[in-house]
Amino acid sequence: MNIVTFVKHVPASAVTPKISASGTRIEEDGLSYEVNETDLYALEEALYQRSLHKGSVTAVTVGPVRAKDALYVAYAKGVDHAIHVIDEALRGTNPSFNVRAGAEVLKQLRPDIVFAGIQADDDLQGQFGVALADAVSLPVITAVSEVRIDPAKRIVTVIRELGAGFKEELEADLPCLLTVQFGIRLLRYTSVMSIVKARSRKIESLRGDAQPFALQERPASSHLRVVELSYPSNRGNCELVTGSAEEAAGKLVRKLVDGGVV
Amino acid sequence: MAGGNVIVIGEAGKGQTESANARLIAIGDQLAEHGGGKLVCLLAGQDIGAKAAELSHYVDEIRISDSVQHAHYDPEALLRMAEQLVDELQPRAVLLGHTFMGMDLAPRLAAKLRVGVASNCFAIRIEDDAVYFMRPMYRGRVHAKVTMDSTPMVATLQLGGPEPPLSNRAGEVKKIDLKPAESRRIRPLRTIEPVRTGIDITKADIVVSGGRGVGEKENFALVNDLAEALGGVPACSRPLVDMGWFSTSLQVGLSGNTVKPKLYIACGISGAVEHLHGMKESRIIVAINKDPDAPIFKVAHYGVVGDLNEIMPQLTRKVRECRSQK
Numbered sequence: 001m002n003i004v005t006f007v008k009h010v011p012a013s014a015v016t017p018k019i020s021a022s023g024t025r026i027e028e029d030g031l032s033y034e035v036n037e038t039d040l041y042a043l044e045e046a047l048y049q050r051s052l053h054k055g056s057v058t059a060v061t062v063g064p065v066r067a068k069d070a071l072y073v074a075y076a077k078g079v080d081h082a083i084h085v086i087d088e089a090l091r092g093t094n095p096s097f098n099v100r101a102g103a104e105v106l107k108q109l110r111p112d113i114v115f116a117g118i119q120a121d122d123d124l125q126g127q128f129g130v131a132l133a134d135a136v137s138l139p140v141i142t143a144v145s146e147v148r149i150d151p152a153k154r155i156v157t158v159i160r161e162l163g164a165g166f167k168e169e170l171e172a173d174l175p176c177l178l179t180v181q182f183g184i185r186l187l188r189y190t191s192v193m194s195i196v197k198a199r200s201r202k203i204e205s206l207r208g209d210a211q212p213f214a215l216q217e218r219p220a221s222s223h224l225r226v227v228e229l230s231y232p233s234n235r236g237n238c239e240l241v242t243g244s245a246e247e248a249a250g251k252l253v254r255k256l257v258d259g260g261v262v
Numbered sequence: 263m264a265g266g267n268v269i270v271i272g273e274a275g276k277g278q279t280e281s282a283n284a285r286l287i288a289i290g291d292q293l294a295e296h297g298g299g300k301l302v303c304l305l306a307g308q309d310i311g312a313k314a315a316e317l318s319h320y321v322d323e324i325r326i327s328d329s330v331q332h333a334h335y336d337p338e339a340l341l342r343m344a345e346q347l348v349d350e351l352q353p354r355a356v357l358l359g360h361t362f363m364g365m366d367l368a369p370r371l372a373a374k375l376r377v378g379v380a381s382n383c384f385a386i387r388i389e390d391d392a393v394y395f396m397r398p399m400y401r402g403r404v405h406a407k408v409t410m411d412s413t414p415m416v417a418t419l420q421l422g423g424p425e426p427p428l429s430n431r432a433g434e435v436k437k438i439d440l441k442p443a444e445s446r447r448i449r450p451l452r453t454i455e456p457v458r459t460g461i462d463i464t465k466a467d468i469v470v471s472g473g474r475g476v477g478e479k480e481n482f483a484l485v486n487d488l489a490e491a492l493g494g495v496p497a498c499s500r501p502l503v504d505m506g507w508f509s510t511s512l513q514v515g516l517s518g519n520t521v522k523p524k525l526y527i528a529c530g531i532s533g534a535v536e537h538l539h540g541m542k543e544s545r546i547i548v549a550i551n552k553d554p555d556a557p558i559f560k561v562a563h564y565g566v567v568g569d570l571n572e573i574m575p576q577l578t579r580k581v582r583e584c585r586s587q588k
Contacts, residue, residue: 223378
């Protein structure tokens with residue numbers, strides 16, 4: 001089983017990024033990065049499927065030089081190969097460039113199954129996996145929470161979420177692409193040491209600006225343009241209750257009593 | 263230049279999120295009026311005649327495919343219908359709910375039409391001739407005002423907001439004949455209904471919800487104790503379900519349950535966009551979190567910044583004292 005899984009290197013989700021002076025992007029200076037969370041779930045599923053069906057797992061990322069750190073995490077978790085399409089110009093933020101780059105890699109690798117997280121924590125679009133599948137004419141199923149592959153019949157049966165606790169069972173022909181929902185497998189802990197050791201592993205690098213698909217790409221052709229970034233306003237006009245734990249608890253209970261809910 | 267028509271892809275039937283329809287119609291109506299076009303709803307499902315009749319009062323036209331073929335959500339079938347309708351109406355916008363159907367179908371349609379898509383939009387702004395969508399980025403820590411340089415604009419809209427006022431429309435209901443596809447690479451097999459166990463968190467007046475910030479599983483006792491003291495029910499956010507602590511029946515959020523209690527207390531929940539979907543319409547929201555920048559504080563009415571282990575036992579004690587005096 002030839003398995004490919006996509007990982008994106010995104011700003012750490014626990015921190016609010018700083019909006020740049022232009023107001024249309026975030027400041028990269030001083031920002032820490034991590035592997036996109038649902039891509040980690042996709043990675044775990046890819047490795048689990050390899051444990052059942054043998055074969056290899058290749059992790060792929062599209063992004064600037066720093067994005068190779070995401071591939072070292074993938075190595076530490078157990079992938080066999082890693083490919084980095086280096087994109088300094090657009091820095092992994094242009095959806096259509098990412099799709100073209102991903103498509104080019106898939107054309108070379110000819111996988112049996114492709115995994116990607118359901119959405120990226122930075123743009124929250126949930127578009128990459130579906131657009132990539134379209135670009136290489138693979139069937140795609142989104143929000144997948146369970147995967148059973150039958151290599152002999154060249155079929156995969158999956159459970160996907162429909163929301164409000166409803167789920168759907170579907171089957172698809174291989175090769176296909178699945179976008180993976182949070183929680184499909186438990187995320188295994190990866191030690192810092194194992195990531196450090198992974199830094200000696202070989203990453204196959206492709207220069208994004210040297211690829212044939214780069215020539216057709218212009219920065220403005222992502223179709224979706226950010227006009228302005230802002231911090232969310234306090235919709236509920238959140239009133240902060242302060243003091244020691246005991247004081248704060250006392251004040252809060254009085255407010256809830258006044259509000260008629262306690 | 264495309265016309266001003268707007269297509270909304272509604273939801274009806276088993277496993278679909280019918281509550282998305284109100285927002286779609288409200289925003290679709292605004293866009294259609296601005297563009298001087300028709301508001302057309304596409305609806306697919308099985309035994310959805312009554313729902314179509316209900317929705318027809320709000321739109322100029324409703325295209326319905328009521329067939330056993332739609333007993334389960336079939337992305338390829340719905341995509342073909344949407345593409346066909348776009349081809350016919352040349353709309354300025356196609357709107358879908360930010361539901362598991364919309365999140366699946368919108369990028370498929372955008373890819374086929376070679377246009378952009380804005381997902382998860384919570385508002386629309388019309389400024390002169392320009393249309394902007396407001397959507398979260400960076401896990402909801404930043405909001406983006408975006409515009410699309412391609413037509414039609416494809417967008418998924420967050421649920422919520424008031425019901426649209428009943429308009430005088432008597433939209434014509436037209437049936438679509440969907441021919442079976444020549445080859446089906448994706449085959450829906452069955453829809454699985456949720457298993458309802460024990461507590462129904464959607465009916466409770468008070469919900470105390472714990473998230474990743476609870477830390478260890480034993481610590482969830484803090485949530486249970488506060489819920490019990492308040493006469494409410496405990497619930498949780500998605501990470502605790504993913505870690506195998508609880509089933510989806512206790513989960514608040516897009517993939518779990520939507521709750522609208524009188525009081526919602528979020529403990530150690532950062533407020534991912536998907537979680538906010540499920541609780542933002544609660545009457546009073548309290549957030550307890552150690553991160554003052556956590557997005558949950560943006561929707562909360564009251565916030566306590568600090569350690570759950572210190573605050574929650576005190577809060578439980580004060581609630582018990584207060585209720586015993588009544």
